[in-house]
Amino acid sequence: MLRLFDNANYDLLGARRKAYIATGLMAVVGLIALAVRGVNSSIEFTGGTLIQVRAVDSTISIGAIRSALEGHGISGSELSTFGTDRDFLIRARVEADTSGSDSEAQAAAAAVGRALTETFGDGSHTVERVEAIGPKVGGELRTRALLAILLSFGATLIYVTFRFEWRFGIATIAATAHDIVLTVCFIGLMHLEISLLVIAAILTIVGYSMNDTIVVFDRVRENLHKYKRENFVEILNRSVNETLPRTVLTGGSTIAATLSLLIFAGPVIRAFAWVMAFGLIVGTFSSIFIAAPVLLAIERRWPGEDVRGAKSIIAPAGVSQPT
Amino acid sequence: MLSSIRNRLIVIGLLVAASVWSLWPRNVTVRQLGPDGRMQDVTVKRTPLKLGLDLQGGIHLALEIDQSKGVVANPSDALDRALTVIRQRVDEFGVSEPLVQKAGTGRIIVELPGERDPARAKGIIQRSAFLEWRLTDMQNQFSEAIARIDRALRRAGVADVPGAPTTPSPLEQLLKTDSAGADTTRADSAADTAGLGTSGLLASLLFQGGLPGEYLVPEESYARVDSLLRLPDVEREIPRGLELVWGAAPRSQGTRAYRPLYAVERRALVTGDQLTDAQANLDQQSGGAIVTFQLTRAGGRIFARETARHVGDHLAIILDQKVQSQPPVIRSEIGRRGQIELGSASLREAQDLALVLRAGALPAPLVIVEERTVGASLGDDSIRKGITASIVGVAAIVLLVAAYYRFAGLLAVGALSLYALFTLGGLAAFGATLTLPGLAGFILSVGMAVDANVLVFERMREELKAKRTVRAAMDMGFQNAMPAIVDSNLTTVLTALFLFQFGTGPVKGFAITLIVGIFASFISAVFVTKTFFLIWQERRNPAKELSI
Numbered sequence: 010m011l012r013l014f015d016n017a018n019y020d021l022l023g024a025r026r027k028a029y030i031a032t033g034l035m036a037v038v039g040l041i042a043l044a045v046r047g048v049n050s051s052i053e054f055t056g057g058t059l060i061q062v063r064a065v066d067s068t069i070s071i072g073a074i075r076s077a078l079e080g081h082g083i084s085g086s087e088l089s090t091f092g093t094d095r096d097f098l099i100r101a102r103v104e105a106d107t108s109g110s111d112s113e114a115q116a117a118a119a120a121v122g123r124a125l126t127e128t129f130g131d132g133s134h135t136v137e138r139v140e141a142i143g144p145k146v147g148g149e150l151r152t153r154a155l156l157a158i159l160l161s162f163g164a165t166l167i168y169v170t171f172r173f174e175w176r177f178g179i180a181t182i183a184a185t186a187h188d189i190v191l192t193v194c195f196i197g198l199m200h201l202e203i204s205l206l207v208i209a210a211i212l213t214i215v216g217y218s219m220n221d222t223i224v225v226f227d228r229v230r231e232n233l234h235k236y237k238r239e240n241f242v243e244i245l246n247r248s249v250n251e252t253l254p255r256t257v258l259t260g261g262s263t264i265a266a267t268l269s270l271l272i273f274a275g276p277v278i279r280a281f282a283w284v285m286a287f288g289l290i291v292g293t294f295s296s297i298f299i300a301a302p303v304l305l306a307i308e309r310r311w312p313g314e315d316v317r318g319a320k321s322i323i324a325p326a327g328v329s330q331p332t
Numbered sequence: 333m334l335s336s337i338r339n340r341l342i343v344i345g346l347l348v349a350a351s352v353w354s355l356w357p358r359n360v361t362v363r364q365l366g367p368d369g370r371m372q373d374v375t376v377k378r379t380p381l382k383l384g385l386d387l388q389g390g391i392h393l394a395l396e397i398d399q400s401k402g403v404v405a406n407p408s409d410a411l412d413r414a415l416t417v418i419r420q421r422v423d424e425f426g427v428s429e430p431l432v433q434k435a436g437t438g439r440i441i442v443e444l445p446g447e448r449d450p451a452r453a454k455g456i457i458q459r460s461a462f463l464e465w466r467l468t469d470m471q472n473q474f475s476e477a478i479a480r481i482d483r484a485l486r487r488a489g490v491a492d493v494p495g496a497p498t499t500p501s502p503l504e505q506l507l508k509t510d511s512a513g514a515d516t517t518r519a520d521s522a523a524d525t526a527g528l529g530t531s532g533l534l535a536s537l538l539f540q541g542g543l544p545g546e547y548l549v550p551e552e553s554y555a556r557v558d559s560l561l562r563l564p565d566v567e568r569e570i571p572r573g574l575e576l577v578w579g580a581a582p583r584s585q586g587t588r589a590y591r592p593l594y595a596v597e598r599r600a601l602v603t604g605d606q607l608t609d610a611q612a613n614l615d616q617q618s619g620g621a622i623v624t625f626q627l628t629r630a631g632g633r634i635f636a637r638e639t640a641r642h643v644g645d646h647l648a649i650i651l652d653q654k655v656q657s658q659p660p661v662i663r664s665e666i667g668r669r670g671q672i673e674l675g676s677a678s679l680r681e682a683q684d685l686a687l688v689l690r691a692g693a694l695p696a697p698l699v700i701v702e703e704r705t706v707g708a709s710l711g712d713d714s715i716r717k718g719i720t721a722s723i724v725g726v727a728a729i730v731l732l733v734a735a736y737y738r739f740a741g742l743l744a745v746g747a748l749s750l751y752a753l754f755t756l757g758g759l760a761a762f763g764a765t766l767t768l769p770g771l772a773g774f775i776l777s778v779g780m781a782v783d784a785n786v787l788v789f790e791r792m793r794e795e796l797k798a799k800r801t802v803r804a805a806m807d808m809g810f811q812n813a814m815p816a817i818v819d820s821n822l823t824t825v826l827t828a829l830f831l832f833q834f835g836t837g838p839v840k841g842f843a844i845t846l847i848v849g850i851f852a853s854f855i856s857a858v859f860v861t862k863t864f865f866l867i868w869q870e871r872r873n874p875a876k877e878l879s880i
Binding site for chain 2: 061063114115118135136137138139141142143145146153154156157160161164165168172206208209213215216219220221223224228231252254255258259261262263265266267268269270273274277278281285
């Protein structure tokens with residue numbers, strides 16, 4: 010019979026310094042990448058035009074498209090291949106400082122279409138996708154994405170506080186925030202485009218990461234009642250170890266599903282799948298190595314003054330805690 | 333014990349039946365562009381699961397009132413006017429399920445699934461509205477022409493006369509496929525109930541309406557009559573100076589819906605640019621709903637002259653070639669100001685008519701602030717890839733669970749297959765749209781479904797290790813894992829709800845699949861798996877060992 014981490018008894022809390030260092034390194038590298046290269050936000054947030062073209066004619070290349078566009082007086086657009094070498098993305102952002110007319114994105118899309126047809130001829134390519142988003146809509150979408158992130162954070166904090174206790178809530182939020190910071194760093198490192206879908210991926214990771222952390226904390230709560238004589242560090246270690254098989258198996262199966270998305274679901278959803286896959290790995294990591302240590306740190310800073318009895322963390326002041 | 337299993341099986345059976353029922357292919361009538369370039373009703377059989385624009389291709393537009401070329405006086409009224417106009421033109425788009433709706437306070441969303449020509453669609457939306465007032469056919473000239481038209485139709489070989497000489501024309505081809513395929517336009521049924529006359533095709537499809545020049549066509553033969561009337565042979569026979577214009581909305585009489593058709597004069601008495609305002613009111617004396625309107629000085633002079641000559645005639649209000657409400661009768665000479673009495677109609681209907689008048693009077697310039705177009709081939713590509721990814725992803729999860737938990741894992745996999753059915757059934761039942769991100773949400777929620785099983789099985793293993801009986805371990809496993817399962821599912825639903833609230837198109841699709849998926853996964857992982865365990869337990873009573 011297959012057993013992973015059966016009777017696991019690792020000193021996971023003891024490894025917290027190493028975990029902090031690993032996390033810190035990743036964050037520093039990612040933030041530097043973000044600072045150097047900037048945030049690559051999609052036209053959904055900036056306003057602009059995106060055109061996906063599939064070449065039927067094999068002479069069409071990035072260079073040919075660029076000279077076609079420049080020949081028609083369209084400059085400053087970003088070109089890239091998309092998935093295969095005959096699918097191309099043409100991106101043009103609406104500059105924020107132009108008077109920002111909403112029809113500008115439309116006009117740009119039409120101009121690019123005309124330039125391509127005039128240069129390569131009808132039937133040489135097909136336009137697979139057009140997105141033209143005015144700067145005003147882009148700004149709104151940005152606001153809404155931020156609101157969604159903040160509100161879902163707030164709501165979950167309230168839920169966890171209600172369900173457990175505020176210190177658990179803070180620790181859950183901390184572990185989740187950690188996951189988001191690292192995921193954003195990952196996006197920076199990979200220079201992935203932040204679109205609405207990527208925001209959706211980040212929010213899903215918020216949900217998943219909280220999930221994972223809550224399962225561990227659920228066990229902590231249970232063990233606090235069960236092993237009244239153990240000190241808090243022992244209980245945390247025991248809880249994380251006991252839930253280790255579940256954490257790894259669930260993480261493994263969701264990551265497997267996401268990898269299938271990454272490999273098979275095509276380029277439209279690739280950035281989403283990358284962010285999901287990384288976020289799930291980080292989420293699994295944080296519920297093992299970050300959540301419990303943070304809870305410990307919080308408990309040391311604000312020891313169990315809670316008067317709700319059994320619900321509070323039992324850590325009598327007299328009990329010495331091994332460090 | 334046994335009865336509890338039976339009850340559980342009944343619940344599962346009901347859920348399965350409901351899911352299968354909601355997914356069962358059914359007949360839906362859709363209006364689509366026929367081979368001749370006109371709209372026609374086609375009945376197709378298909379699974380009632382809507383595909384998003386990213387999967388079937390199509391165009392999504394967000395429009396606002398264009399303020400860049402001068403300030404529009406009353407933006408919110410302008411938006412309502414624009415909305416009225418676009419709704420009017422829905423038929424023209426040439427897609428089966430167009431969506432036109434107001435979003436927030438200042439925006440109109442138009443979604444055209446399967447639209448192949450975005451330029452044409454945008455043209456239809458941004459074309460400015462045209463309003464005219466025309467007299468209806470008071471002399472019943474058209475009524476007299478019907479017999480002639482039917483003879484012309486017979487000559488052209490269109491009428492259902494056996495043995496009539498035929499010359500193949502594109503339309504005839506169309507009509508042939510019509511009568512050949514049982515699932516296309518059904519016009520023949522109307523012939524059973526005698527129309528204006530028993531002889532002749534058109535006569536059998538038209539019923540005399542309540543006003544001079546008004547005819548009613550059963551809704552199901554609307555598309556057929558429309559294509560008949562556009563035949564050159566028919567157009568030649570329509571009396572000079574007359575034109576046939578459809579009513580804007582179907583009217584129901586008894587159990588059937590009819591589309592009004594009006595024979596109106598070609599000449600307009602007044603057009604929209606001569607109208608300055610229209611408002612809905614309640615009449616002080618009668619208490620009935622009325623629409624008051626005001627014309628320009630020049631318009632008022634013309635109107636006074638014309639109405640004086642046509643007292644007693646009916647005046648059709650035509651917006652974009654569609655007659656709005658029933659043509660009112662001219663009571664007396666009307667100058668610059670007039671009112672339309674709507675009798676027993678509600679104030680709401682009066683407001684709609686006033687809106688129509690204002691829409692024609694004051695053009696509402698629209699600007700497209702957001703466009704997302706997906707070509708059909710990219711959509712097909714996405715479906716294929718999405719399905720492949722789903723199959724591989726789900727297979728990977730299934731293998732992992734079955735390999736790790738053996739027999740118990742197989743029970744969970746059995747429950748998972750029901751989970752997929754529940755999710756798809758739930759999506760169909762709520763009329764949700766399946767998008768590519770939705771497929772991703774589906775795969776993710778399979779992961780969640782497994783998580784619940786993993787939580788339960790890990791608990792069971794712990795209990796078995798503590799030397800409890802299989803039966804006790806089973807109960808304890810489900811019981812102890814429950815708080816964690818509920819917590820984790822609820823937090824994810826919470827997040828998904830925010831995504832749904834703040835997201836647009838694709839993100840909403842993701843959120844709704846995630847939400848439906850989580851509910852389905854909860855049912856399958858907790859309820860269905862436990863039932864399977866109970867059945868297994870019952871079969872080999874008492875089970876001594878559990879392969880988990």
